[in-house]
Amino acid sequence: MxxxxxxxxxxxxTWFAYSPLQETVLGLRARRWTGYYPEQQPWIAGWQDRYETLDTELLDALIAPNAFVPDFLTPRPLVPRPDFHAELARQVATPPEVVRADVLAAYVDAGNPLPPVLAALIDDPAELAARVAETLEAYWTRCLAPVWWPRARSVLEAxxxxxxxxxxxxxxxxxxxxxxxxxxxxxxxxxxxxxxxxxxxxxxxxxxxxxxxxxxxxxxxxxxxxxxxxxxxxxxxxxxxxxATMAEGLAGRPGAAGPPPGLVGLIGPARARLLMLLAAPACTTELAHRLGVTPGAVSRHLGALAAAGLLDRTRQGRRVLYRRSGLGDALTLRKP
Known part of the structure; x- marks a missing residue:
């Protein structure tokens, strides 16, 4: 305890923060323990081809068999909404003796042997930290930042x-x-x-x-x-x-349901699709990514839906998050 x-x-x-670097590192658990992270599996499947172009041996080694990670990989956020690259710079600057101690604590002290890729670098912890940072940045850039992170950030902001x-x-x-x-x-x-x-x-x-x-x-x-x-x-x-809402409305998700026909007839297919997606909070940019349309088009539809009382709006800094209102929830229910 x-x-x-x-x-x-x-x-x-006492204060709250979220960390894009922590989500990048700890999110690697979802690849190994798929049953604990069902909402992440459609995303993982979607970027699998890009993932395989990375240093997968090192990425897979960052999560120990007992789900521990070396603590230097997830530095404490200094601000509520840190920038990924700023966090990564702090990670690289970790003193070499701390890097080595943290890796050993996550693996050896917990009774697990070091994976070969970590064992080969453990006596040069500065090089280990640099290689990890380079690999995590590539993973972030190719797999997470374009679409996954805007969706994840909306859930964390909410x-x-x-x-x-x-x-x-x-x-x-x-x-x-x-x-x-x-x-x-x-x-x-x-x-x-x-x-x-x-x-x-x-x-x-x-x-x-x-x-x-x-x-x-x-x-x-x-x-x-x-x-x-x-x-x-x-x-x-x-x-x-x-x-658990991370995969809701995701294109290609098995079992994902489209909007009820009656809703489409009432407000049109584009606005019905938006209303279905907004069971969880999201911003205009994220919705545009998910629908493959321009932010301007999404903004016009969101304005109309909000004016009709179907959406609630919450401002988070410079961003506005939209979510279905009680009336919007009622309209999305399928009738037997």
Missing amino acids: FEFRFGVDDLAA DLAYRARLLAERGAEGLFADLDGRISWQAGVLRLIDTNPAVRALGTSVDVAGRGLVLIPTLAGMGAQTDITQDGPPLITYPARGK
């Missing part, structure tokens, strides 16, 4: 908006109780109980001590987790609310 002990001011310094409302309405106790079943809060102590015996054996007590606790939603978590060394600033990742 991990315990995070809060002082008087520590709760005020989670942050939901948590902010929850904190305002129910306070810290309600917020922590809603994050994950592994997390509990009592008398200024946040507890995380992992179901993995290997992780439980690493459990410790951590004083937040003015450093601030960062809570990170992820699409790649099988439950709330923290870093396995606890040498750095305290953090907890937890499954993002709405992650």
Whole structure:
């Protein structure tokens, strides 16, 4: 069990962030444990040809058999919405001795041998970090950034908006109780109980001590987790609310249903398709990517649907997220 002990001011310094680098690294788990990530499988199938052009031996080696990853691969975000390349630069700058220790902790200390590609580089950790960064950047650029990340970012943004409302309405106790079943809060102590015996054996007590606790939603978590060394600033990742919607409406997804004929007759095929896609929040650019049309065309349809009361809008910084309203949900229901 991990315990995070809060002082008087520590709760005020608790904040939320998401990390594109963390999603890139931890998302590799979905390739190995397909049953835990069904919503990611259509995406993985869609970019398989591009994935095979990468250094797949190294990418596959970044996830240990027990699902651990070396902690240097997922540095704590410094801002709520970090840039992927800025995070990658911090990863490359990790001191070589930390890189080596983190790799050994994820594999050898947990009772697993190093994969050959890591064993060949472990005594040159600076080169290992550089090669990992180069490979992750190629993976990001070719597979994730064009379409997957805009969709993922919308789900993560929606989670942050939901948590902010929850904190305002129910306070810290309600917020922590809603994050994950592994997390509990009592008398200024946040507890995380992992179901993995290997992780439980690493459990410790951590004083937040003015450093601030960062809570990170992820699409790649099988439950709330923290870093396995606890040498750095305290953090907890937890499954993002709405992650199961990642494949909804995805072109080519097995079993994906089109809009009901009556809805098409009422508002037209383009707007009906948009309404079906917006069971989960999305922005104009993401919707344009998914439909293969211009952002301007999508924007006009979104404006009409919102004016009719079928969509709700939420602003997140410079972006506007759209989601079906209650009326929109009712219109998308299929009649028996």
